[in-house]
Amino acid sequence: MDVGLIALLLVAVLFGLLLAGLWVGFALMAVGLVAMGIASSAPVDAVFARRVWGAMNSWDLTALPMFIWMGEILFRSRLSSDMFEGLAPFTRRLPGRLLHVNVFGCALFAAVSGSSAATTATVGRMSLPELGRRGYDPRMAIGTLAGAGTFGFLIPPSIIMIVYGAATEQSIARLFLAGVVPGVMLAVMFSAFIMVWALLNREKMPEPEPAPGWGERFRALGLLLPTVLLIVAVIGSIYGGLASPTEAAVVGVVGALAIAGFTGGLDREGFVASLKGSAITSCMIALILAGASFLTIAMGFTGIPRTLAAWIGEQGFSQYALIAVLLVFFVVLGCFLDGISIVVLTTSVILPMVLAAGIDPIWFGVFLVLVVEMSQITPPVGFNLFVIQSITGQSIFRVALYALPFFLILVLATALLTVFPQIALWLPGTMMSN
Template identity: 45%
Template sequence: MEQLGSAGGVALFMLLILGGGVWLFPAFLLVGVVGLFLFNGMDLTRIGPILSQVLWRSAASFELSAIPLFIFMGEIIFNTNIAQKMFRGISPYVDRVPGRLLHSNVGGCTIFAALCGSSVATTATIGRITINELSSRGYDRSMMLGSLAGAGSFGLMIPPSINLIIYGVLAEQPIAQLFAAGVLPGLLLASLYSAYIAIRCWMDPSMAPKGATTFTWWDRLRGIWDLGPVALLIGSVAGSIYSGIATPSESAVIGLLATVILAGVTGQLSIKMLKRALLATVKTSCMILTLMAGAGFLAVAMGYLHVPQEVAAGIGSLNLSPMWLLVLLTLFYIVLGCFLDGISLMVTTLAIVLPLVVNAGFDPIWFGIYLIIVTELALITPPVGLNLFVLQGLTKLDIRVLAVAAMPFFFLILLAGVILTVFPQIALWLPDVLFDK
């Protein structure tokens, strides 16, 4: 693989920088500048204008405006009782299913992911509600925590997913089609989780003991009422996108406005709450957008250095079939996901990986969903599994205990990836129908 000259040098320098504990944004800039200086012979008078132009262009894309709006929407929901009502609305409908309220982790995360687009916020919000509730009723701790860690990853897949917005911008793919493509795979993953919980609890009923609470038909009717605000918010975002009324960025405004109105109508809107939500939004948005800007410069630098072409030539020399290429990339992302979170994983690798998969004949919309599935694994793999850290903060348990609890759901995510590969129309059917793709 003699083709991997500058590519190997850049990769080695990147590993040294990241291994030294440098934050990702300055690491991206440093690797790009040093790479252009050493391997391309550029002086700083040429690198400077490239750096300034790329940083501005990467962070000023109109499509990225949806990110802080969806984050703000999720933070407002986090600071209201909407999630508590959602749990109360789901509970009567899962009480007679094997696993009972364990399914509220899956259902709650599925619904909340459709509101905020963040896996960390989904795990934290639902976990804050269900952990104490399920623990007090004697539910199996490992199944409770594992299902919560796994289902929290739905925030990456189910629209409005922040990761899908980032992929759409980086890969230059229509975000509305990516949102549509994420719906059925997200529901597939939720179904796999619920089926696993039901089978395990059917085999061992002690994992989900029957509680003293008995739900009546009145409770089920009240559950519909409790789920009403959630349905309204999901409908305002998804309906505006798929009906063609609004772009994803415009739908974020609609969703945020509906959330503020709902918080005001229910008497939970206050200056203090808005200030707290806005501060959290600024912190998270700045982190994401600086990563995008840094990754944009690194991608341009790698283009000047012909790194994608060298890597493609090196992998091409292996004469891999498309399926073996996908297997290799999956293993690559599993290993890398042990050390990077989902967004960092995507912005660091996409400039090299996307041309490979497109040349191998994979649809870029489909690959976006597949990439989300494999990056979901990064959320529940130590030592840098963000969902595990969230649960550790809520439970004070050792990270190894949480990783073991999440292991079955790790394999279920892999199974979803296999199913999506065998039946790609699971991701492509809805965009074809809605957008005549």
């Protein structure tokens, strides 16, 4: 059968199964079975067993459940309320005032959770009611949260970067470093937009609050201190040479339990719920990775990756043109699949042509994460949209409309990263070479 026809058949089978409600991991396995049945006479059971075992038997993946558990613990602690109270005094004099708490709060929580959904939910359940009570424009309150909640994928420790590193055999430590500067840049861009919006829409801003005194500021610093110490313990232990990413994840869990115990925000029921939540999420990701790994080897038998890479090469695309095509491709894909599924499903096909075009795989990991961040606020399946809908009761499409300016800022950030790749590569190149 022609390679093009095989590709169309597999795409039809995949989307048919997904539309039927089959879990993503099982859908990927089923497509792999169809692919091998069409293109190979190799024993499917043996190939499946070896490939799935090889995908799961990875030391790097052991960090995944620990970082997820860390986020689950902090989600159930008082960290979000402490962060809001700690950040508020330092944002009152900025144009936009407490709207910046969404941006800075998401950036801080992303640095200790690694999950976009957990970041959005944790910060949103405290900030949105408080901003509404103080009279802030609900469109901007929801939009800033939707946009900034995506930081959980970019700012280390990032769960999706662990998945990408395991799938492509790239250094997770280098990927974590590569996400730092783009994450800070994105936070600055979001805050700059808030300032410009606030200056142009003064009538939509509430009356200014009294300037905080030094006592209030020192108290606020005390509330932020546990979060900062946890960030230093997790990230610092990796780049100080004291721990691997997996060992640092254990440090993070111990630190999260200490914070929860110190603040009194985690009871026995919450502790059990955090274990269940991390187990469910970890198993979901593992199932997707297993299905994607089997589909990867099955796709190799069909010859689709080689044919697609050769076709791309024949088009003579420049690096910029290839990145533009991939950007559109991933945004469209993000309308139907969640971020982790996008990464594990596409890397085996996309990465060879990316490497053939001379694109650095570490840089491409950051680019992919930025594009996946866009998918988190793209209807109809943007996960951050569902999280905010559950908090506010607003429709998915209304939340997406409020998040549109921040989606466009993500596109601009991706363009800057493409034109200036050292934004992502400078820090890992500097620190990992020493």
